[in-house]
Amino acid sequence: MSAPVTSIAYVSTATEPFDDEQLAGLLTRSRRSNDDRDLTGMLLHRRGRFFQVLEGPADAVDALMARIRRDPRHGDVRVLLSEQIDERRFSEWTMGYEPIGVPAAPAPEGFRDTFDDLESDDGDATIRAVRELTVWFRARTASDA
Numbered sequence: 001m002s003a004p005v006t007s008i009a010y011v012s013t014a015t016e017p018f019d020d021e022q023l024a025g026l027l028t029r030s031r032r033s034n035d036d037r038d039l040t041g042m043l044l045h046r047r048g049r050f051f052q053v054l055e056g057p058a059d060a061v062d063a064l065m066a067r068i069r070r071d072p073r074h075g076d077v078r079v080l081l082s083e084q085i086d087e088r089r090f091s092e093w094t095m096g097y098e099p100i101g102v103p104a105a106p107a108p109e110g111f112r113d114t115f116d117d118l119e120s121d122d123g124d125a126t127i128r129a130v131r132e133l134t135v136w137f138r139a140r141t142a143s144d145a
Contacts, residue, residue, distance in 0.1 A: 005084075005087070006062075007081070007083050007085045008079055009051070009082075010054075010065070010080050011051050011078055012074040014050065014073060014075075025045070027140070039056035040054075040090045041090050055090060060090075
């Protein structure tokens, strides 16, 4: 059996706007760096907010989180969930990414328009929201393949 993997989900606020070109550059650098460090995960960006899940060896995850906290492009970094998992949820992605656009029509009931529900004062609600969002991401990207 393989060693447990550390998984951290966090949110942050971009201190400056990111355009598509900047996000593409960030993803290219992150994927290369994550591959070198045996890290996998996913990234969502919407309206100046980031939601990211990182998974891998504890020392590599901790080092990257420390770097993100020091990165002047990130503000209000908040870890939502940190846990040991038996197997990776994003093993096929050094950094999966899904752009989340702003809908032109009224959103259907239950649509997640922001990451606000990830930052509830209710820890159980936050954990549920993190799990739902990661399942959504995995299902969405699998259906696009």
